[in-house]
Amino acid sequence: MKSRPDSRLDLIVIGGGLAGTAAACLATTRGLSVARVAANAGGLAFAGGPLDLLGVYPPREQMVRDDPWEGISALIEGSPRHPYAVLGVDAVRRAMGEFLAFADSAGLRYCGMAERNVTIATAVGTLKTAYRVPRSMWRGVTALQDRLPTLIVDFEGMKDFSAAAMVEVLRSRWPRLQALRVTFPVRFPGIDRHNPLLAEALESSEIRAKLAEAIRPHLSGVLMVGMPAVLGIRAGDRVVADLEERLGVGIFEIPTMPPSVPGIRLQSAMEEALRKRGVQIFDGRRVLCARTEERLCAGITVGGAGEWHETMEAQGIILATGRFLGGGLSASRDGISEALFGLPVVQPPSRDRWHRGSFLDPRGHPVNEAGLAIDDRFRPLGEDGSFAFENVFAAGSILAHQDWVRTKSGAGLAVSTAHGAVEGFLRYRSGK
Ligand SMILES: Cc1cc2nc3c(=O)[nH]c(=O)nc-3n(C[C@H](O)[C@H](O)[C@H](O)COP(=O)(O)OP(=O)(O)OC[C@H]3O[C@@H](n4cnc5c(N)ncnc54)[C@H](O)[C@@H]3O)c2cc1C
Known part of the structure; x- marks a missing residue:
């Protein structure tokens, strides 16, 4: 018999990559009732194990950072639309601290050098x-x-x-x-x-x-x-x-090439810990569509194997569906679109501007910074420049104005924006 999701929850997190996993952790530690729905493990199946916060900034100069916090302060000054700038250094620090403590309680020990980055051989x-x-x-x-x-x-x-x-x-x-x-x-x-x-x-x-x-x-x-x-x-x-x-x-x-055993370890230990805390985990299920009324998302429809599908409702939704690999963004001849809500995507004006002439251009490629623009509560913006839905928040690599690959900031971006989205939901719920 298939397990059926509760119809009334505080939060539904869509996405089983690092951002969705972190959002579920941070939400449950704040006492929220949470369901996490994921079509697959996303980038976790590929990630080699190390958690990056900020390894390189500015990427154009390939400046390797020993002190990621100093790097984040420089990034906030140099790239004011970057999600780290929306959060501020203190929130990034809190988010990483909370996530690592949760991982530790799940039996996943991470090591490092206080405030600094470490170096490993690949x-x-x-x-x-x-x-x-x-x-x-x-x-x-x-x-x-x-x-x-x-x-x-x-x-x-x-x-x-x-x-x-x-x-x-x-x-x-x-x-x-x-x-x-x-x-x-x-x-x-x-x-x-x-x-x-x-x-x-x-x-x-x-x-x-x-x-x-x-x-x-x-x-x-x-x-x-x-x-x-x-x-x-x-x-x-x-x-x-x-x-x-x-x-x-x-x-x-x-670390090896995929499939990554440390990624699988992280995924399974976190899921076990989330289940123990009462988070409902729906793996291998795809969110097919969302029901929206005015500026609210009233529910989502989840599909599984065969004809089965189910409607779920919650007070808030966190969209952590990733980029092209995860399925959060899709690309066509006409441009890049957000797959579930049809949210506007910040992107170059035409497809021939996605990439620069040289593959190794030190400025990177504009397409890699395409994604969702957000307000200060991590709500994706609509066409009019204000939040698209009052109760939909976004986290992870789907966000615009960041290139986590070049700045070596995959985990930091996923975890800290998950923190931003959960805090955004709490502010929405308290009416502040
Ligand atoms: C090859 C590779 C190596 C990496 N190495 C590192 C590393 O060494 N250090 C580091 O810090 N980071 C690394 N990362 C990055 C890290 O894993 C990122 O944080 C991550 O890729 C981005 O996470 P995300 O959760 O935003 O998106 P994703 O990981 O892409 O997850 C998206 C999730 O959304 C789900 N989804 C999408 N649409 C739907 C839908 N309609 N319904 C249900 N679910 C849906 C997908 O199934 C998936 O679970 C690596 C990533 C990759 C790909």
Whole structure:
């Protein structure tokens, strides 16, 4: 029998990416009754695990920021329509703090350096800044920082993770780095496409024992071992601790190409914690349309497998449907449109202005800043320049005037705008 949503809730959050997940967390911690509806996991299935707040600003100068807060202050001054500028530094700080505390209570530990960004090595040997990394990646930060003698291990058959290639690219910066290829203790056809299966397999202590046996003879002089991020799916910390004990060295994970196991871990731990707090989670369900009356959204229609559909009502809606990948925006010959409410989208005047002449133009491409303009309560604006609906709020990458990819601010943007949208709803409800 299909579970049926309550017909009267405080908030319906549409979207299961980081923005929708954060909105549901922040709303439930404020005592609101919430349902979250998502067609799929959105960017979480792709995100490698690190949480970025602001790694680069201004992107045109490729200025890498050690101190993301200083960077955000500069961004607010230089880009006054950016969502961080609508929020202000203090609200961004509060939002990240609350989200990380919620994640911690869900068993997801993130590590970092107080107010600063950290640097990790990626699977292709480049360096990447992040604000916080999953605990399973933390030793990679310290190993890189202190240039410790480290062994990078990959598995035979993995096409998109090569320890040898990573070591080759990093050799000049990290001389005591070595590569090792081992056979994964369980045979999978198409091993390169099955990160979650490898992670699942490593939850077995027997499999871990075999993996440790294969690595042990190569540890002379080595203090740390880095591996693709497949070290357990539910019990990641336990898998890492167990391998450390077996090998007597520090172990860390390195983000992989999708499907991303740290993304799956984040999604499943957060959903479990949200359910425990009474949030109704409707995964694999698409919001088909919204019923609007004047400037209010009175309800939404949700579809699932087959013919099933259901009407849901709530006092407020948070739209966290993402961009083109998520399905929140769609592009046609005539331009970019918002898929659910038909909200106006800030965009270049014609399609031939979406991209600049050079792919690597340091100014970026105007299409990447297309999205919804909002008021100070995070309500998308209508054609007349004031809010389109009194009780519809927007969060995440669907918002205009930001390019999270170039500024390395994906998680920060998602979480802090979710905070803005939830606070916007509370102000609407209290009539302020
Ligand atoms: C490849 C990749 C790598 C990344 N790496 C990092 C990283 O290292 N660090 C970092 O901080 N961030 C990273 N991110 C970004 C981070 O995940 C972003 O915060 C995210 O992509 C934007 O989140 P979002 O929730 O706004 O949108 P999305 O993640 O796109 O989610 C949109 C959601 O809306 C749902 N949806 C859309 N329409 C409907 C509908 N009609 N009905 C129901 N549901 C609907 C979708 O199913 C989806 O769940 C990465 C993202 C990608 C794609």
